[in-house]
Amino acid sequence: MTKTRTRFAPSPTGYMHIGNLRTALYEYLVAKKDGGDFVLRIEDTDQQRYVEGATDIIYDTLKAVGLEHDEGPDKPGPYGPYIQSERLPIYQEYAKKLVELGGAHYCFCDMNDIENQKEEASKEGKTYKFADPCRFLTKEEVQAKLDAGTPYVIRQTINPIGKTKFHDEVYGDIEVDNDTLDEGVLLKSDGYPTYNFANVVDDHLMHITHVVRGNEYLSSTPKYNLIYEAFGWEIPTYIHVAPVMKDETHKLSKRNGDASFQDLVAKGYLPEAILNYIALLGWAPETDQEIYSLPELIQAFSVNRLHTTPAIFDIDKLTWMNGIYLRQMTLDEFCDICVPYLKEVDDRFNKREICEILQPRVAVLSEIPEMVDFFNALPAYENDLYINKKMKTTLEIALKALNLAKDLFASMDDWQMDHIHDALMNLAKEQGMKNGQLLFPLRVALTGKKFTPGGAIEISHILGKEESIQRIEKGITQLSE
Numbered sequence: 022m023t024k025t026r027t028r029f030a031p032s033p034t035g036y037m038h039i040g041n042l043r044t045a046l047y048e049y050l051v052a053k054k055d056g057g058d059f060v061l062r063i064e065d066t067d068q069q070r071y072v073e074g075a076t077d078i079i080y081d082t083l084k085a086v087g088l089e090h091d092e093g094p095d096k097p098g099p100y101g102p103y104i105q106s107e108r109l110p111i112y113q114e115y116a117k118k119l120v121e122l123g124g125a126h127y128c129f130c131d132m133n134d135i136e137n138q139k140e141e142a143s144k145e146g147k148t149y150k151f152a153d154p155c156r157f158l159t160k161e162e163v164q165a166k167l168d169a170g171t172p173y174v175i176r177q178t179i180n181p182i183g184k185t186k187f188h189d190e191v192y193g194d195i196e197v198d199n200d201t202l203d204e205g206v207l208l209k210s211d212g213y214p215t216y217n218f219a220n221v222v223d224d225h226l227m228h229i230t231h232v233v234r235g236n237e238y239l240s241s242t243p244k245y246n247l248i249y250e251a252f253g254w255e256i257p258t259y260i261h262v263a264p265v266m267k268d269e270t271h272k273l274s275k276r277n278g279d280a281s282f283q284d285l286v287a288k289g290y291l292p293e294a295i296l297n298y299i300a301l302l303g304w305a306p307e308t309d310q311e312i313y314s315l316p317e318l319i320q321a322f323s324v325n326r327l328h329t330t331p332a333i334f335d336i337d338k339l340t341w342m343n344g345i346y347l348r349q350m351t352l353d354e355f356c357d358i359c360v361p362y363l364k365e366v367d368d369r370f371n372k373r374e375i376c377e378i379l380q381p382r383v384a385v386l387s388e389i390p391e392m393v394d395f396f397n398a399l400p401a402y403e404n405d406l407y408i409n410k411k412m413k414t415t416l417e418i419a420l421k422a423l424n425l426a427k428d429l430f431a432s433m434d435d436w437q438m439d440h441i442h443d444a445l446m447n448l449a450k451e452q453g454m455k456n457g458q459l460l461f462p463l464r465v466a467l468t469g470k471k472f473t474p475g476g477a478i479e480i481s482h483i484l485g486k487e488e489s490i491q492r493i494e495k496g497i498t499q500l501s502e
Contacts, residue, residue, distance in 0.1 A: 025057030027231045029083075029090070030064045030220065033075035036281035037082040039273055039334065040235065040265045043299040047262060048233040049088045050300075050322040060227060061093030063104045064220070066213045082282050085292040087315050092227075100227040105219055112214040115222050115252075116175045116207055124251030125207055127163050128155040128176040132210075150203050175208035177217075177244060185243035189259045190324045192236070197243045205244065221245050225254045236261040260324055265302050266331045273334055285339075289362070289386030294343040302332035312345055344384035355380045362389035367397050374483050378475030395468040396484070399492050402469040404500055409471075412457035419462035420500045425452060426463050427493045430486060438482045445478060466496030 027048040031041055052059040061083070065071055076094075083090065092098030102108055119125040135151055142149035156178055158166075166173070181200035188194050207218035214222070224232060239261050249256045265273045273280075280288075285295055297313050305326050306313075313321065347355065356376045363372050375393060383389060394400070407419035414422075429448055433440070449459040464470075464477040467489060473480060481489040 025055040027052040028060040028229050030062040032064050034070045035072050036283045053319045058091040061090035066105045086296040122251050126156045126178045127173045129173050172210050174206045177204045191327050221248045231258045233260045263331045266333045290343050294346040298339045303328050340384045378479045382474045392474050400469040412461040422459045422462040423497045442478045
């Protein structure tokens with residue numbers, strides 16, 4: 022039985038797009054489900070779009086989400102090199118071999134003339150299909166032009182008679198008329214291959230058995246198959262996936278400024294939560310389970326559960342899932358990832374205790390600085406903040422609560438959390454007040470906020486006795502004016 026081999030072949034053109042990362046994930050799952058190999062190949066033949074440092078971003082992203090490749094530029098294997106710009110002689114050799122086999126031909130046409138023809142057809146609302154006169158040149162005429170140094174490209178030769186049929190694991194059997202297929206360029210005049218040619222040659226030479234890619238390549242696949250057939254090569258299994266959409270009509274796109282993997286991480290989303298979420302964008306597990314580790318995804322994944330319809334990226338769903346991951350961490354793990362987000366909090370406050378009240382309430386790490394900014398300094402706030410219908414608090418009740426809390430705190434020597442809790446609960450009971458009538462005004466006075474990561478008891482404990490009393494006194498003064 023042939024070993025399953027998939028490849029992730031990104032172009033180093035910037036940050037990792039969510040759709041690209043999802044493709045990498047599906048390729049990884051297809052390979053690992055069958056105990057196969059996951060290959061990383063850098064497709065950098067489009068030198069005009071190359072971005073310095075983008076290859077490192079690819080490495081860093083795959084490492085961050087745990088998609089470890091078995092072969093690649095940094096993990097040499099038997100089918101390298103794994104960077105396309107280092108494989109130019111290979112493409113040139115196979116392009117010329119394809120000419121000999123009749124699957125391609127030399128084209129000496131002026132590319133500017135062709136572009137002008139395309140523009141004219143576009144203006145007239147017509148579909149442009151280049152009819153290359155060079156395919157009818159004799160061998161002698163071709164050789165004469167080559168000997169004369171005439172610039173050329175190598176273009177695919179397609180017999181317009183007949184149909185080309187292929188099977189896709191997601192979309193089923195697809196058949197197209199050959200006369201609708203454009204004879205595209207395979208090798209450019211600068212010796213660089215086009216994507217259409219390089220990926221076919223590389224997939225064959227690297228023994229790729231399963232090709233996973235976006236469904237925008239469905240229309241090009243018949244042309245790829247004609248190249249395979251011309252060489253007499255085995256055609257891989259195709260798995261085309263529907264796109265990830267921003268909404269019902271717009272695809273997620275780096276060009277439109279939509280969030281990349283790096284953007285989401287910078288906003289405080291966990292790599293493992295992002296990976297879990299994008300796995301479900303276009304794939305439906307057989308159960309209602311939504312939270313998956315990578316090993317669980319390998320176990321559960323099946324190609325026949327991939328959707329043919331686009332998936333819409335829902336940031337709210339990702340935020341919910343991210344919160345689940347944060348709450349599943351140990352407190353030590355949560356504290357470790359919170360370090361950058363608590364750097365503005367004064368060291369006189371116990372940051373571990375702050376993390377403890379944050380963990381049950383944080384959904385995205387970037388929320389943290391705003392949630393804890395009151396620790397260093399009490400923000401200005403209006404007295405209306407003390408009024409809460411649900412807690413049944415008025416300004417008068419709030420003033421009474423603060424005076425009671427001030428006296429209680431001043432009398433306390435034991436500042437342990439459980440002691441603060443018991444003392445406040447007993448005070449409310451003694452005064453015939455509902456707990457919220459005492460605790461809500463106290464929280465407002467301590468934080469200047471209506472909503473906080475912890476309650477009055479936890480916050481007063483972290484602030485300390487002296488700081489808590491000072492803030493309560495400010496609240497009393499403000500309410501008394």
